C-alpha cells in the first residue's frame with residue numbers, strides 16, 4: 001500500500017516525527033532492529049538542559065520546553081552543577097556563562113553533593129534549569145499516537161535499497177517493499193549511508209562515540225536528589241539514575257556507524273577524571289554501554305528537504321541533543337511538510353536546513 005510518508009529509523013527522531021506527521025497522512029516507520037530505540041536513543045543520559053550546545057541547538061531546545069511540559073510525567077527536576085579545579089578558572093567561567101549557572105561556594109556544593117573532594121574542587125556553579133526526561137514514556141507516547149492515527153512501526157525492516165520512480169520513493173526491506181512520495185531520513189548514525197542508497201549526496205555526518213558506566217551509589221548515599229554534575233569543560237559527567245550513578249568520560253571518538261560499545265581504556269580514564277574530584281573511589285561497575293552521537297560538519301542538526309532531490313527529507317545530526325530538541329524538531333518536520341507557517345520561525349529553520357551545505 002502506498003504511504004504518504006515513509007520514515008527510516010525508529011529512534012527518537014523518527015518516532016517523534018512520525019507522531020507529529022500522523023495528522024497529515026499515512027505514516028510508515030521502518031526500523032532495521034527488532035525493537036525501536038535500539039541505538040543512540042536507547043543509550044542517552046536522558047537530560048533536558050536547554051542551554052547545552054550551539055545557539056541553534058539552544059533555540060530548538062528552548063522551543064521544545066512547552067511540549068515537554070504539556071505532557072505530565074515527561075520532565076522531572078534534576079538541576080545542573082559544574083565543578084572545576086584551581087587551574088581551570090578560565091574554562092569554568094566559560095561554562096558559568098554558557099550554562100547560565102550561579103557560582104556557589106565549594107561548601108554549598110558539598111552540602112548538595114557530599115562526595116565532592118574539598119582538596120580538588122575549587123569552583124562550583126549550580127542551576128535548576130535541567131530536568132530528567134522520561135525517555136521510555138516519550139518513545140511509547142509517540143508510538144501510541146502513530147498507531148492511534150492508523151500509522152505503522154515496522155521492526156526488522158532494514159532498508160536495503162531505495163529507488164525513485166513514478167513520483168514515489170520505493171524502498172526494499174526484508175518485510176516487503178513500500179512506497180511513498182516523501183522519504184524522511186532519520187537513520188541516526190546511518191543517515192549518510194541511507195542518503196547514498198537513495199542516490200542523494202551525503203552531507204558528511206560523523207558519529208562520535210560516548211561511553212557510560214553505571215556505578216553503585218557512592219558511599220551508599222541517597223543520590224536521588226543530586227543534580228547532574230559536569231566536570232568543567234565537559235571532561236566527564238555523572239548523573240543519578242535509579243538509585244545508582246551513571247558516569248561518562250564524555251568522549252567524542254569518531255567511529256563508523258555501528259552498534260557501539262564502551263572502550264575499557266576510555267572508560268577507565270574518564271572514571272579517573274571523575275574520581276579526582278570526589279572522595280569515594282569507584283569500586284565496581286554495575287554496567288557499561290556506549291552510543292553514537294552523530295554530528296553534521298557544523299554540529300547543528302539538519303532538518304528539511306534536500307535542496308537537490310525532491311521528496312527526500314533530512315532529519316539528522318541530532319548529536320548529543322536528540323531528545324531535548326525532539327518536540328520542536330518534529331514540529332518543524334510537520335510544519336515544512338504541511339506547507340504551513342513554521343512554529344520555530346523561518347530564521348531558525350533556515351539555520352537548520354540542509355540547503356546551508358549548498
Ligand SMILES: Cc1cc2nc3c(=O)[nH]c(=O)nc-3n(C[C@H](O)[C@H](O)[C@H](O)COP(=O)(O)OP(=O)(O)OC[C@H]3O[C@@H](n4cnc5c(N)ncnc54)[C@H](O)[C@@H]3O)c2cc1C
Pocket residue numbers: 008009010011012013014030031032033036037038039040041042043044045046047048157158159160186187188189190194210211212290291292293294316317318319320321322323324325
Ligand atoms: C551516551 C549518550 C548520552 C546522551 N545524552 C543525551 C541527553 O542527555 N539528552 C539528549 O537530548 N540527547 C542525548 N544524547 C543524544 C541522543 O541520544 C541522540 O541525539 C538521539 O538518540 C538520536 O536519535 P536518532 O533517532 O537520530 O538516532 P537513533 O536512536 O540511532 O535511531 C536511528 C535508527 O535508524 C535505524 N536505521 C539505520 N539505518 C537503517 C536502515 N537502513 N533501515 C531501517 N532502519 C535503519 C537504526 O537501527 C536506529 O534505530 C545522548 C547520546 C549518547 C550516546
